Amino acid sequence: MTWTAQHLPADHTPVKSGRIGVLLVNLGTPEAPEPASVKKYLAEFLSDPRVIEIPQAIWQVILRGIILNVRPRKSAEAYKKVWTDRGSPLAVITQDQAAGMAGRFGDGVMVDWAMRYGNPSIPDQLDKLKEAGCDRILLAPLYPQYCGATTATVVDKASRWLKKQRWQPAIRTLPPYHDDALYLDALEADITRQLEALEFEPEVLLLSFHGMPERTLLLGDPYHCHCQKTARLLGERLAKPGLRIETSFQSRFGNAKWLEPATDDTLVSEAEKGTKRLAVVAPGFAADCVETLEELAIEGRDEFLEAGGKQFAVLSCLNTSQAGMHMLEAILRRELSGWI
Numbered sequence: 001m002t003w004t005a006q007h008l009p010a011d012h013t014p015v016k017s018g019r020i021g022v023l024l025v026n027l028g029t030p031e032a033p034e035p036a037s038v039k040k041y042l043a044e045f046l047s048d049p050r051v052i053e054i055p056q057a058i059w060q061v062i063l064r065g066i067i068l069n070v071r072p073r074k075s076a077e078a079y080k081k082v083w084t085d086r087g088s089p090l091a092v093i094t095q096d097q098a099a100g101m102a103g104r105f106g107d108g109v110m111v112d113w114a115m116r117y118g119n120p121s122i123p124d125q126l127d128k129l130k131e132a133g134c135d136r137i138l139l140a141p142l143y144p145q146y147c148g149a150t151t152a153t154v155v156d157k158a159s160r161w162l163k164k165q166r167w168q169p170a171i172r173t174l175p176p177y178h179d180d181a182l183y184l185d186a187l188e189a190d191i192t193r194q195l196e197a198l199e200f201e202p203e204v205l206l207l208s209f210h211g212m213p214e215r216t217l218l219l220g221d222p223y224h225c226h227c228q229k230t231a232r233l234l235g236e237r238l239a240k241p242g243l244r245i246e247t248s249f250q251s252r253f254g255n256a257k258w259l260e261p262a263t264d265d266t267l268v269s270e271a272e273k274g275t276k277r278l279a280v281v282a283p284g285f286a287a288d289c290v291e292t293l294e295e296l297a298i299e300g301r302d303e304f305l306e307a308g309g310k311q312f313a314v315l316s317c318l319n320t321s322q323a324g325m326h327m328l329e330a331i332l333r334r335e336l337s338g339w340i
């Protein structure tokens with residue numbers, strides 16, 4: 001028997017194919033800087049076993065009984081301070097990064113964006129790319145340093161979507177790029193540009209990475225090593241007389257021991273030991289967000305100045321800077337090789 005289109009189910013529509021999709025993914029953010037939205041976002045984020053690695057039965061009692069009744073109000077205040085006309089900085093910048101990549105790889109390549117928690121969700125965006133005819137998709141978690149709590153959970157989420165597809169697109173994932181010359185070139189250029197534009201010359205440049213529970217390092221997560229390697233390679237490039245480069249970890253959460261030294265403690269100890277002029281940059285964040293714009297630029301400033309510091313600046317993340325977009329295009333193009 002010869003199979004022809006008439007043997008297909010009545011609802012079968014011919015599938016467009018042959019296109020390539022690129023999905024940029026970042027962490028996720030609330031829909032609004034209000035406690036109810038923050039609560040919804042944190043409930044999803046902090047229920048991810050890749051993020052909180054203690055048994056869910058115990059954790060859900062703590063999360064729903066205490067944390068989700070206290071933290072959303074406090075976090076919503078932080079989000080209010082950095083919210084823009086277009087929404088949360090993290091979402092706006094990620095959207096702009098995707099828009100800035102569109103058209104750079106030719107007509108057959110669509111570039112879109114998603115958030116691991118909240119919207120636009122990874123499954124919705126993968127549906128969209130597939131429906132538009134993408135049979136090859138490059139999934140790009142925008143985390144230079146690999147971490148189970150960030151990179152792996154993006155791949156987990158996409159894998160759950162793949163599991164439901166009868167006809168799966170081919171998927172590639174962007175590897176960590178913590179020691180990639182393209183990334184280091186972009187950071188070196190963008191940090192140098194911003195340091196030269198400051199009204200003061202910092203004595204200390206603090207490289208602040210997002211923290212993680214120390215236990216994850218002992219369990220073999222490469223995140224800490226990746227941060228240290230980025231810091232070492234970037235430090236070598238930025239080294240100049242009169243500038244000391246230090247590394248720290250920010251955004252401590254909960255009571256467990258986190259990676260050290262902590263950024264807030266470092267800002268205070270630097271000021272107390274006499275550092276007057278300090279600049280901070282967060283090389284691990286692909287886009288500015290509440291953690292850089294509020295925790296570093298507002299809280300961090302207060303901590304440093306109250307402890308005796310005199311001049312303080314937080315540099316922008318790569319965001320949609322020329323150096324950042326050039327890097328993004330180059331690392332994506334490399335991962336698309338053989339497809340375009």
Ligand SMILES: C=CC1=C(C)c2cc3[nH]c(cc4nc(cc5[nH]c(cc1n2)c(C)c5CCC(=O)O)C(CCC(=O)O)=C4C)c(C)c3C=C
Nearest residue numbers: 027028029030051075090147149150210212253289290291
């Ligand atoms: C145990 C809790 C957390 C872990 C582990 C964690 C890891 C982690 N996070 C980022 C990047 C971002 N985190 C952001 C916000 C944020 N992070 C946590 C907690 C953990 N993060 C919370 C509770 C929040 C929300 C804000 C708050 O209430 O303090 C953000 C910004 C999101 C935004 O909306 O702007 C980013 C980005 C990394 C890279 C990482 C592990 C390496």
Ligand SMILES: [Fe+2]
Nearest residue numbers: 027210251291
């Ligand atoms: Fe975080």
Ligand SMILES: [Fe+2]
Nearest residue numbers: 251290291295
């Ligand atoms: Fe924070």
